[in-house]
Amino acid sequence: xxxxxxxxxxxxxxxxxxxxxxxxxxxxxxxxxxxxxxxxxxxxxxxxxxxxxxxxxxxxxxxxxxxxxxxxxxxxxxxxxxxxxxxxxxxxxxxxxx
Amino acid sequence: xxxxxxxxxxxxxxxxxxxxxxxxxxxxxxxxxxxxxxxxxxxxxxxxxxxxxxxxxxxxxxxxxxxxxxxxxxxxxxxxxxxxxxxxxxxxxxxxxxxxxxxxxxxxxxxxxxxxxxxxxxxxxxxxxxxxxxxxxxxxxxxxxxxxxxxxxxxxxxxxxxxxxxxxxxxxxxxxxxxxxxxxxxxxxxxxxxxxxxxxxxxxxxxxxxxxxxxxxxxxxxxxxxxxxxxxxxxxxxxxxxxxxxxx
Numbered sequence: 259x260x261x262x263x264x265x266x267x268x269x270x271x272x273x274x275x276x277x278x279x280x281x282x283x284x285x286x287x288x289x290x291x292x293x294x295x296x297x298x299x300x301x302x303x304x305x306x307x308x309x310x311x312x313x314x315x316x317x318x319x320x321x322x323x324x325x326x327x328x329x330x331x332x333x334x335x336x337x338x339x340x341x342x343x344x345x346x347x348x349x350x351x352x353x354x355x356x
Numbered sequence: 357x358x359x360x361x362x363x364x365x366x367x368x369x370x371x372x373x374x375x376x377x378x379x380x381x382x383x384x385x386x387x388x389x390x391x392x393x394x395x396x397x398x399x400x401x402x403x404x405x406x407x408x409x410x411x412x413x414x415x416x417x418x419x420x421x422x423x424x425x426x427x428x429x430x431x432x433x434x435x436x437x438x439x440x441x442x443x444x445x446x447x448x449x450x451x452x453x454x455x456x457x458x459x460x461x462x463x464x465x466x467x468x469x470x471x472x473x474x475x476x477x478x479x480x481x482x483x484x485x486x487x488x489x490x491x492x493x494x495x496x497x498x499x500x501x502x503x504x505x506x507x508x509x510x511x512x513x514x515x516x517x518x519x520x521x522x523x524x525x526x527x528x529x530x531x532x533x534x535x536x537x538x539x540x541x542x543x544x545x546x547x548x549x550x551x552x553x554x555x556x557x558x559x560x561x562x563x564x565x566x567x568x569x570x571x572x573x574x575x576x577x578x579x580x581x582x583x584x585x586x587x588x589x590x591x592x593x594x595x596x597x598x599x600x601x602x603x604x
Contacts, residue, residue, distance in 0.1 A: 261392060263462045264455070273452040280444050280595075284437070287600035295604060299596040307589045314455045314585045316578075321393050324400055331404030335411045342415055352422035 262319035272313045279306050380573035388572055395575045399582050410590050413545070417538050417597060424531045429602035431535030433515040434499065434508055436490055440599035443486050444591065450479035451588040458581045461574035466564060469577070473561045476584065480554045487547055494536075501533045501540070515602065539598055546594060549587045556580050 283302045291298065312318040317328060346352045378388055385391035421428040457472035498506035507529060560576055563569065569577060 261389070261462070263459065266456065266459055269452060269455045269459065272455075273448065276448045276451075277445065280441070280448065283596050284441055284600065287596065287603045290604035295601075299600060303593050303596055306592045310451060310585050310589050310592070314451055314588075315582050320396060324393075324397050327397060327400045327404060331400075331407050334404075335407055338408070338411055339415055339418070342419070346419055346422070352419055354422050 262316065264313060264316060264319070268313060272309050275309060276306055378572050380570075392575055392578075395579055396582070399579045403582065403586050406586060410542075410545070413538070413542050414593065414597075417542065420534050420538060421601075424528075424534060426526045427528060427531040428535050430512070430515050430527045431532050431539065431602070432598060432600065433518070433602035434511045435539070435599045436493070437599050437603065439486050439490050440595055443483050444595045446479050446483045446486070447588050447591050450476050450483070451585050453479060454581045454584045458574075458577055461564075461569050461577040462571055464571040466567065466569070469569065470561055470564050473557055473564065473577075477554050477557050477561070480550050480557070484547060484550060484554075487543065499536060501537045505529070505533050505536075507532065542594055542598070546587065546590055549590070553580070553584050553587055556583065 279302050283299055286298050286302075287295065289295075311328070317324065343354075347354070381388055381391060385394065453472045453475040457469055457476060460466075460468040460472060494500065497508045498504055499508055512527075557580060560580055563576065
């Protein structure tokens with residue numbers, strides 16, 4: 259069995275999508291949406307990162323074991339963010355809604 | 357009967373093994389596919405450590421920004437959004453050329469593989485060049501955290517005007533420094549990763565020119581690609597979080 263080869267056209271398509279999303283994220287940054295600005299910026303960044311991971315990095319076609327390592331990695335990252343935030347937020351040191 | 361079947365299976369296995377044996381196959385792997393999957397897995401284990409490494413700095417960013425929202429917005433406003441935007445496009449472009457380099461390694465096109473590796477290196481240098489211009493501007497204005505930290509007054513006045521004085525009135529210069537500490541730390545470590553990536557890519561160009569890669573064996577290209585795309589992903593988050601938070 260040989261490895262999956264992603265076609266050139268799909269790479270161009272992903273590149274185009276990444277550029278459009280970059281343009282949108284810049285455009286939205288100049289509009290005042292209050293706290294929603296962060297939500298929109300991070301949502302777009304996560305979509306862009308997913309496109310890069312799934313297609314440029316071929317994870318969509320990778321083994322289950324590779325998936326497990328990646329998901330585990332992001333799960334650990336989430337633990338770091340959530341537990342640290344729970345400490346800072348409950349002591350009233352920071353507020354994410356200001 | 358059972359023994360016979362077993363012997364037959366063994367004989368078949370040996371024949372298949374001899375047939376498929378590739379000079380690039382290390383002795384501890386059964387076949388090229390297993391070797392390739394192991395390489396990908398190992399690279400991702402390394403990238404997970406990188407995710408945690410950058411994650412710690414992003415966490416610091418989040419906490420300092422949450423405690424100093426006005427200073428972070430004002431600091432972000434002092435960055436050059438045009439140069440940052442161009443660099444984002446350059447880096448996404450370099451991810452495309454890297455992906456195409458992997459494609460041409462998979463399809464065994466040596467000259468296009470070398471060409472796209474060189475294009476990736478070139479775009480990497482363009483990114484670092486633009487970054488150097490940005491750093492240069494900050495150095496010449498003295499916007500460097502430390503004893504002689506100075507804010508670029510023109511940009512600061514612009515920012516105050518932009519916000520009609522309300523938000524900017526609360527900007528504490530001492531706390532504003534923290535934005536630049538995090539800015540230089542994150543972009544500096546990111547740039548260091550790019551420099552390492554360019555070094556790796558240069559070695560790959562050398563190997564590719566010496567006909568080391570084929571459609572069966574090109575793990576170096578694939579794994580260097582994973583690294584390069586990872587560095588791109590870090591920038592995908594850095595750009596909006598550093599350059600775009602004080603614009604509206």
